[in-house]
Amino acid sequence: xxxxxANYNWKNTGFPVVSHKTTVESITPMxxxxxxxxxxxxxxxxxxxxxxxxxxxxxxxxxxxGTVAKTADGINGLAAISLSATSAKMDAALHMNxxxxxxxxxxxxFETRLALTTLxxxxxxxxxxxxxxxxxxxxxYRVGFEVPATGIVxxxxxxxxxxxPAASGIxxxxxxxxxxxxxxxxQTDIKFYIDGVRVCTTTTYANxxxxxxSKMQPHLGLYKASGAGLGVISVDYVKIFQDRS
Numbered sequence: 426x427x428x429x430x431a432n433y434n435w436k437n438t439g440f441p442v443v444s445h446k447t448t449v450e451s452i453t454p455m456x457x458x459x460x461x462x463x464x465x466x467x468x469x470x471x472x473x474x475x476x477x478x479x480x481x482x483x484x485x486x487x488x489x490x491g492t493v494a495k496t497a498d499g500i501n502g503l504a505a506i507s508l509s510a511t512s513a514k515m516d517a518a519l520h521m522n523x524x525x526x527x528x529x530x531x532x533x534x535f536e537t538r539l540a541l542t543t544l545x546x547x548x549x550x551x552x553x554x555x556x557x558x559x560x561x562x563x564x565x566y567r568v569g570f571e572v573p574a575t576g577i578v579x580x581x582x583x584x585x586x587x588x589x590p591a592a593s594g595i596x597x598x599x600x601x602x603x604x605x606x607x608x609x610x611x612q613t614d615i616k617f618y619i620d621g622v623r624v625c626t627t628t629t630y631a632n633x634x635x636x637x638x639s640k641m642q643p644h645l646g647l648y649k650a651s652g653a654g655l656g657v658i659s660v661d662y663v664k665i666f667q668d669r670s
Contacts (some may be wrong), residue, residue: 438532438610440668449621450604451536456666460527460643463662464502469495471504474559477522484522486559491517491647496659505542507657508549508647516561518646519660523558525640529568529609529632531667533641538661540602545574547654549647554607555665556644563648566638568607568615568630572597574654580617582630585638589631593617593624602661609667612639 428446435442435454443453462482471493474484483504485493490511496503508515527533535555545551554569565585572578576597581590597603606618615630616623632639643663647656 436608436610438534448604450538451606451664451666454534454664454666457669458527458531458667460665461662464495464499464504464660466502469497471495471519474520474522482521483519486516486518486520486646488516488561489513491515493517493519501661504660505657506645506647506660507543508649508655510653510655512651512653514649514651516646516648518559518644518648520556520559520644520646521642523642525557525642527555527641527643527665527667528636528639529555529612529615529634529641530636530639531670532610532612533665533667534609535568535607535643536604536664537645538602538604539645540600540659541572541576541597541656542600542659543655543657544576544597544599545572545647545654545656547574547649547652549574549649549654549656551647551656551658553605553645553658554643555609555641557638557641559644562650564644566634566641567644568609568632569644570605570607570617578619578624580625580628580630582615582632584632584634586633587631589628591625591628593619595619595624
């Protein structure tokens with residue numbers, strides 16, 4: 426029996442997607458705009474934000490301490506993001522150097538498979554999703570997942586006027602990979618999924634960001650305002666797909 430399923434109007438987007446029957450990974454999204462990265466290849470080092478390198482999709486934003494790099498010999502391709510236990514304000518993030526080339530106004534769908542290989546501790550928070558320009562403590566415009574030291578996943582939409590967070594009720598376990606998806610097909614009703622199951626179903630994520638402020642980049646990172654907290658994210662892949670207009 427085959428391992429894939431083709432849906433010709435996937436999630437009522439109007440576009441076909443071939444997905445994995447068991448894991449629900451979107452294997453082949455047939456959208457006009459598609460970005461996919463499995464973190465394969467010999468380029469283990471990721472350049473610093475502000476100093477992007479030709480041909481490199483990503484940059485790393487480091488504040489104070491922390492690391493962002495591809496994992497050497499990581500099976501299937503992996504990228505690791507980590508904070509150290511040094512007591513200080515820190516930020517370690519994988520993003521696109523504030524090049525905002527994607528749009529939730531055009532129905533961007535963000536999908537990633539990742540695990541917390543070290544759970545956040547103390548004041549550390551893991552976050553991943555779509556952000557506007559990087560800002561200390563979080564972009565003013567964003568949709569994404571956040572995981573604090575409790576391990577409970579929170580889903581959030583912020584359009585710089587209304588911040589809508591809600592706990593998913595899902596608690597992450599160390600070293601267990603999950604597929605996280607944010608579906609912005611309808612900007613006034615953004616949907617969040619974990620392993621194919623919609624979460625926070627009683628919360629309406631109505632994001633009112635303008636066309637200009639709906640421009641986004643993928644963001645995966647760890648942040649702490651102070652203290653000796655730490656954490657490590659292992660990212661297997663990032664996929665983003667959307668309509669062209």
